[in-house]
Amino acid sequence: MTxxxxxxxxxxxxxxxxxxxxxxxxxxxxxxxxxxxxxxxxQAFLISxxxxxxxxxxxxxxxxxxxxxxxxxxxxxxxxxIFKVNPILGTRVLHRxxxxxxxxxxxxxxxxxxxxxxxxxxxxVVKLMAGETPCSQYLRPQSELGIWxxxxxxxxxxxxxxxxxxxxFIGQVTAGWSTQPDNxxxxxxxxxxxxxxxxxxxxx
Numbered sequence: 001m002t003x004x005x006x007x008x009x010x011x012x013x014x015x016x017x018x019x020x021x022x023x024x025x026x027x028x029x030x031x032x033x034x035x036x037x038x039x040x041x042x043q044a045f046l047i048s049x050x051x052x053x054x055x056x057x058x059x060x061x062x063x064x065x066x067x068x069x070x071x072x073x074x075x076x077x078x079x080x081x082i083f084k085v086n087p088i089l090g091t092r093v094l095h096r097x098x099x100x101x102x103x104x105x106x107x108x109x110x111x112x113x114x115x116x117x118x119x120x121x122x123x124x125v126v127k128l129m130a131g132e133t134p135c136s137q138y139l140r141p142q143s144e145l146g147i148w149x150x151x152x153x154x155x156x157x158x159x160x161x162x163x164x165x166x167x168x169f170i171g172q173v174t175a176g177w178s179t180q181p182d183n184x185x186x187x188x189x190x191x192x193x194x195x196x197x198x199x200x201x202x203x204x
Contacts, residue, residue: 057163059084059095059171060200067173067194068098074190077175078152079104081145082198083112085161087129087169090114094145095171099152112143124159131166133188134159138176149176156180158187164195171198 059082068080082096093111097104115122121142127134135158141147149157154176162171173195181187 057168057170058200059162060198063197064096067197068096070194070197071173071175071190072098072100075175075177075181075187077177078154079149079176080194081174082162083172083174085114085169085171087114092172097148107145107148110144112145116143118142128159128161128172129166129169131161131164133164133191135180135184135187137180152176153178158191160191160195162195163199164192171195173198 064082068082071077071080078099080096080098081094084093084095085091090113091111092114094108097107114125120136124134124136135156138146138149138155138157141150156179157174157176159172159174161169162173173191175191
């Protein structure tokens with residue numbers, strides 16, 4: 001009986017579809033009905049995910065320039081790059097790029113990826129996720145942006161996650177120098193300060 005009823009409904013739908021416009025309308029309504037059903041079935045999960053997302057720290061936009069200034073003033077860096085990171089999607093998008101002469105907009109907005117085919121880059125990403133601040137010689141480009149780094153006569157870089165701990169990974173600060181700085185303890189301290197400045201938490 002149920003099967004016959006289902007066939008009867010299908011017959012009526014098929015008899016209704018006598019033009020491409022009606023077919024498209026039915027398909028669109030079907031998609032919306034399916035999406036609505038999925039949302040209704042998973043609304044508790046979606047609401048929970050939204051609430052968790054609201055708790056996530058974010059790049060503190062109002063302090064981006066200040067954080068870069070701290071690194072230029074206290075470490076004599078040749079450039080400072082600030083990225084927005086999404087570990088779930090595997091993206092790392094250049095948000096701001098500075099030299100001592102000011103902001104450089106040409107490369108901003110490019111996604112250099114998080115884990116890539118470059119072994120050195122992937123090692124650094126693992127360290128960033130572990131709350132470390134990897135520093136090393138930078139003699140070969142690890143990405144399209146790396147070509148720009150080397151063009152600035154940079155041969156040594158340091159990276160730090162934003163926030164500078166293991167809790168989240170929503171951003172990255174990279175700074176570069178012509179040669180390895182003498183006081184690395186001071187450099188690491190300034191990198192941590194800059195990353196902390198860039199961390200926007202609830203209530204800010």
